[in-house]
Amino acid sequence: MRWSHVCAAAALASALLAEVASADVSVAVTYLRQEVERPPVLSGLDPVPEDLGLAGAELAQRDNVSTGRFLGHDYSLEVVSVAPGGDLLDAARQALAASPLLLVEAPAADLLAVADLAEAQGALIINVAAGEATLRGADCRANVLHVAPEMGMKADALMQVLQGRRWTDTVMIVGPTAADRALAAEYRRAAAKFGIRIRAEKDWTFDTDLRESTWAEMPRFTQDLPDHHVLLVADAADDFARYVLHNTWRPRPVAGGTGLVADSWAPVVEAWGAAQLQRRFERAAGRKMRGADFDAWTAIRALGEAVTRTGAADPAALRAYLLSPDFALDVFKGRPASFRPWNGQLRQPMAVANDRALVLMAPVEGFLHRVNELDTLGTDEPESACRAFVR
């Protein structure tokens, strides 16, 4: 009897009508990108895809639309890309006038400038690219959440794995750019945190075409380094690291810029349902999913999940839900992701992998934490200098 009533009611309504859909909700998001001049790199093998990051956001947009159609929730994604030297702040103002939900792919200083616009107060900005610790610390902003991992989360994951293997003696080659030096600083900090020794460091000084001289040059360059378990390479732009592997004086594994690499995602992640996400991404983008793609995917999915659960589209309600303990996003890495309420950083497992297989999804078992083991990766609450998040 009751069943037939249900059927009759369903026949009157749309076949896709869902009980949780109370009112139609419209969710507009802008993906704001500041294009940057990338430094030249030695190899031409792996050009940075033009749709890096963006392709992940577009896939997540389709995921959200698919969920939204059952709930009467409508999603749109606008992409605004500002050429190098272009007026990012003007583009940001226009985007914020259209919608208070903004993904930003930009260097740290640009991200802060956008966040500090008068028009951005009360908006919800998600950082999908910048990894600087200061953005999560002294320079944190209440209107900015970080889905892009703090650089230290990756460095900590790598050092946890080295410690888990008891490969505690390392040496490090540091590239010449400011980004390389910042990365090296993160490796030093993380190494100290997890009891890894960096016995010596060398600055990368080559300016020859290494594609034809690594066989002779690299062993000489690494010959005077003290013995070690692992050779770390700080090479932020993926410039020279690939020429270090298998060309060293001592037969040692390489980690950091090549060899064993920590990132939010890797094409070799396949457990925890990840194979499905990899397939969906590859079908849509025609290439493998990288960390930056995954970060943008996660940001759009996090917004979608918050809309789905709250039925709201205003930034205050979404922010409150995202920072609440109720928010748990499946990110295909075996544990749910959530936001750290003290600085707005997404906590999530980090993939530590080589080119062919995942070595471990950090955190490594045994690194304990009183709240959440994921908080062994990156700046933890007691060390955080962020004061913008009132708890």
Next chain:
Amino acid sequence: MRNAAAALILALSAATAAAAGEIWVTNEKDNTISVIDADSLEVVRTIRTGKRPRGILFSRDFSRVYVCASDSDAVQVIDPATGEILHDLPSGEDPETFFLHPDDRHLYIANEDDAITTVVDVVARRVVAQIDVGIEPEGMAVSHDGRIAVTTSETTNMAHWIDTATHRLFANTLVDSRPRHARFTADDAELWVSSEIGGTVTVFDTATQTEKAKIRFAIPGVHADLIQPVGFEFTPDGTTAFVALGPANHVAVVNARSFAVEGYIVVGRRVWHMAFSPDYRRLFTTNGVSGDVTVIDVAKREAIRSVKVGRFPWGAAMRPVKGAG
């Protein structure tokens, strides 16, 4: 004295195991099925399948076994007596799990990569309907009265309620993150849905499709994030449910009336799905990471044996064997 008595009881129970049977386990990374004798607890046969076998179930009279060969994009029909693959059914892409309608004729298949539920007529061997559902459909159930089919979608996080007469959705209900498995209770009054990442089992009132209860789990010494409910089964009297908790390496025992968790049983690593022996005295769980099957004494609620099978055991189904022993 006590040993002799125990031996006698053992001998008796073996002799009186009128309902002899087999447990069929799909090995996801071996492209095989391991057939376990439910009494001797030995693997008695290994049967080749298509690529990445996951969901497995038998026809009503147990004369056919259906297997989702996910990476072969097919549901395979196998003669359980010979192990011979008789034919493939059109299944849509990447079939992961399915459920046989009580009419014994219509298979409801979750096509994980396509956000579709496919309905296949197993006699005519053709697709009867395809229904758009959420992203990554996985769990699949049909009510015992045959009127409702439910698909759960892992990324959309919903149970999609399908009217089997019209093949149209009539409700979509949110559940916690990454729903994996769905079953109606024997009286069809409730639908249970497990959420792997959410860490819960949601109990719906079937008549209203509203949430009636939410079951949560807590195991001392196991981080909450690792408690990931996946497969579950009810005892035939409907009083108890056994819930596999994935990487927590435990099976929860749930009172199906009060929804209270009554205990936890340690099993192998990353426990997925389970099947009862024909007499319901034993429960067999597939443990994906440790590559074995844990045998649970249902009355005592404890593990009594593990049986090594192939790589990544995933699905499990029971087949009674007449005249065995």
